[in-house]
Amino acid sequence: MCGILGIANRNEEVFAEIYDGLLMLQHRGQDASGIVTYTGDVFRERKKNGLVKDVFQANDAETLRGNVGMGHVRYPTAGSLSASEAQPFFVNAPYGIYLVHNGNITNTEEQRQKVTAKYSRHLRTTSDSEILLNVLADKVSDAIKVNGTSDPIRNIFAGVKMTMERVQGAYSVICLIAGIGMLAFRDPNGIRPLSVAKRDAEGGGHDYAFASEDVAFAINSFDKIRDLNPGEAILIDLEGNMHEFQAVEGKLTPCIFEYVYLARPDSMLDGISVYKTQMRMGTTLAKQIKDAGLEIDRIIPVPDSARPVALEVAKSTGIPYREGLVKNRYVGRTFIMPGQQERKKSVRRKLNAIPLEFKDMNVMLIDDSIVRGNTIKKIVQMCREAGAKKVYIASASPPVKYPNVYGIDMPTKHELIANGLTVEEIRQELGADALFYQKLEDLIWAAHEGNPDINEFDCSCFDGNYVTGSVSDDYLDALESSNRVSEKIKDMPAQGASWNAA
Numbered sequence: 083m084c085g086i087l088g089i090a091n092r093n094e095e096v097f098a099e100i101y102d103g104l105l106m107l108q109h110r111g112q113d114a115s116g117i118v119t120y121t122g123d124v125f126r127e128r129k130k131n132g133l134v135k136d137v138f139q140a141n142d143a144e145t146l147r148g149n150v151g152m153g154h155v156r157y158p159t160a161g162s163l164s165a166s167e168a169q170p171f172f173v174n175a176p177y178g179i180y181l182v183h184n185g186n187i188t189n190t191e192e193q194r195q196k197v198t199a200k201y202s203r204h205l206r207t208t209s210d211s212e213i214l215l216n217v218l219a220d221k222v223s224d225a226i227k228v229n230g231t232s233d234p235i236r237n238i239f240a241g242v243k244m245t246m247e248r249v250q251g252a253y254s255v256i257c258l259i260a261g262i263g264m265l266a267f268r269d270p271n272g273i274r275p276l277s278v279a280k281r282d283a284e285g286g287g288h289d290y291a292f293a294s295e296d297v298a299f300a301i302n303s304f305d306k307i308r309d310l311n312p313g314e315a316i317l318i319d320l321e322g323n324m325h326e327f328q329a330v331e332g333k334l335t336p337c338i339f340e341y342v343y344l345a346r347p348d349s350m351l352d353g354i355s356v357y358k359t360q361m362r363m364g365t366t367l368a369k370q371i372k373d374a375g376l377e378i379d380r381i382i383p384v385p386d387s388a389r390p391v392a393l394e395v396a397k398s399t400g401i402p403y404r405e406g407l408v409k410n411r412y413v414g415r416t417f418i419m420p421g422q423q424e425r426k427k428s429v430r431r432k433l434n435a436i437p438l439e440f441k442d443m444n445v446m447l448i449d450d451s452i453v454r455g456n457t458i459k460k461i462v463q464m465c466r467e468a469g470a471k472k473v474y475i476a477s478a479s480p481p482v483k484y485p486n487v488y489g490i491d492m493p494t495k496h497e498l499i500a501n502g503l504t505v506e507e508i509r510q511e512l513g514a515d516a517l518f519y520q521k522l523e524d525l526i527w528a529a530h531e532g533n534p535d536i537n538e539f540d541c542s543c544f545d546g547n548y549v550t551g552s553v554s555d556d557y558l559d560a561l562e563s564s565n566r567v568s569e570k571i572k573d574m575p576a577q578g579a580s581w582n583a584a
Contacts, residue, residue: 083344083489084169084184085110086276088152088256088292089302090264090318092283096151097143103291103298104134104153109346110184110294111157114168118180119148120258122320125180129154129168150264150320152256152292154182157491167209170258173219176226177234178260181218183211184294185252185274186489188553191560193217193249214253218245234262235317235325242267242315243329250552252337252488254310256292263319266292270332271549272312273488273540275340275351279304280324287322295349309352335549338539339490341529342479343450347390354532357390362528363478363520364394364448370518371446371476372399378474379443382406384450384461385433391478392448401446406439406468407461433461441469451479452519455499455512462513476518480525481505484546485561487553494562 085107089096100117115137116129126146130137134155154169170180187193187210197203197216205212222241229237238259252273257265268276279299280288291299296306310316312332317325336352337344347357371378381403383392396403410432439445445465449458458475465473481500495501499508509517522544529539540549 083110083157083491085155085294085298086152086182086184086254086256086292087154087294087298088182088258088264088266089150089289090291090322091149091289092287092322093285094149094283094289095143095147096149097146099302100151100153101134101138102301103293104155106298106301106346107155107294108134110344111155114156115154116156116168116170116182117142117146117151117153118170118172118258119146119151120260121148122150124148125172125178125258125260127170127172127180129170131168150258152180152182152258152264167207167212169209169211171207171209171212171215173203173215176219176223177262179215179219179222180258181211181215182256183214184254184276184489185269186210186487187214187249187253188251188487188550188557189249210251214245214249214255215257217249218242218255218257221245221248235319238262238265238317239315239325239327239329242327246270246313246330250550252550254294261320263317264290264292265315265317266310267315267329268310268312270313270330271540272310272332272334272352273337273549275336275345276310277306278308278310278316279306281305283322288324290318290322290324292316295345295351297346297349306350333538334536335538335540336536337488337490338525338529338541339451339479339486339543342525343387344490347387352533352536354529354536359528359532360390360450360478361394362531363525364391365398366524366528367391367448367476367478367518367520368395368398370521371395374516374518376446376474376516377444378446380404380406380439380445381448382439382445383448384458385409387450388448388478391450395446395448395476404439406436406445406465408434408436410434430460432457433464435464435468437468439468440465443470444472444474445470446474446476448476448478450477451482452477452499452508452512453482454497455508459512466513472515473513474516474518475509475512475514477520479520480522480544481508481519482543484543485558486543487548487557487561488540488542488550490543496562 087103114131115134118127190210221244225237225240253269254274254276279291313330315327341359345356381396383389
């Protein structure tokens with residue numbers, strides 16, 4: 083997950099625009115925020131745990147000066163929850179490089195050993211992003227030794243190429259490089275999203291921006307050019323020129339969970355509308371519901387992300403759509419809150435039922451996905467307390483059965499309610515009267531319809547097929563026993579069906 087944003091202006095100060103852009107990406111991470119700016123001579127940085135609005139204040143505009151800069155909103159999937167792991171990260175050689183990263187590296191330990199032993203670099207954190215930065219720095223240094231110093235852009239692109247050949251996993255990256263400019267690159271499978279945009283600069287030329295989602299562009303009047311290709315790097319030099327480089331040949335296999343939950347509905351990812359994809363998900367889900375022949379009085383979405391799906395289910399079935407659950411907008415999304423206990427406590431603070439829409443009704447709840455099962459289980463209880471006769475559930479995505487290792491907070495099987503349980507057993511655990519899951523082939527169809535040129539998606543959390551081909555059983559076992567995972571699940575009950583559902 084995480085959100086990354088970079089802006090390279092010809093003339094204008096960049097801090098306020100990065101701040102506004104990060105607000106548009108806040109849904110991708112609520113744990114920490116960071117911004118670094120560059121004057122052409124000096125880097126200026128601020129980062130800490132918290133939301134963008136809490137980390138940065140108006141007077142930061144006086145400190146974070148410069149017309150080039152980048153920002154990051156973090157939620158942790160690797161490393162610890164410490165504020166020291168907020169991004170961006172920095173290395174002082176070669177050149178001086180800052181980096182922000184969205185994704186997850188899967189050969190982390192191998193690369194950590196090479197960075198610390200072979201290249202004698204000191205790592206300050208356990209973050210895979212810091213390892214990625216140091217690998218890039220090593221490879222750019224190697225390119226300088228071979229090519230000399232007369233063509234820095236050639237050396238940087240050569241370093242990116244060698245980094246892609248060495249690092250495995252998912253990574254969309256933006257870097258600030260002293261004396262050179264802003265670099266962005268995307269892994270050879272294009273698992274995590276990254277786009278580039280431009281606008282006319284005052285006085286001539288163009289300003290450029292990179293972002294995880296194109297919703298961060300419009301607020302600053304940038305026009306999207308395109309999505310970065312898998313295995314591609316783009317560099318905007320300090321004179322405002324764009325340099326493009328296909329570092330390695332890639333195959334676009336974007337993460338399908340972006341369209342289910344992670345991305346905003348007003349985003350376009352790799353030519354696919356998130357909103358239209360969710361509507362198509364509603365069409366296919368409605369067919370299952372109609373075929374079941376249940377007596378249903380209301381279609382009620384679990385706000386906010388399930389609304390497009392629920393609206394289309396209601397339209398296709400002819401069952402009335404109602405807003406029966408009211409969301410407290412001052413409570414964060416439970417799925418990405420750092421600790422299990424915080425998720426549990428926040429559910430009741432987050433939603434409240436409208437009794438008039440539930441009393442003596444058979445209701446169909448539409449949720450975008452069911453990951454751990456905590457939230458939807460509590461919602462079923464709320465619906466019954468509000469007077470519902472029967473409570474049915476339909477998930478817009480298939481059962482989440484496998485760890486996601488590419489940057490989504492699903493690191494262990496133990497946290498996934500669908501792992502090891504049948505649909506009927508899950509229904510019983512959730513306390514629902516019926517349970518429907520989207521079929522995987524229908525989900526793939528819904529996304530593929532948006533861009534027929536994409537022939538494959540990363541569906542690993544649903545089917546266990548890791549598209550990089552490099553995820554070993556040893557790696558998955560290490561995730562199961564990692565310290566951070568232990569912190570997250572230490573308050574869960576003893577192993578068994580209830581533990582899987584906790």
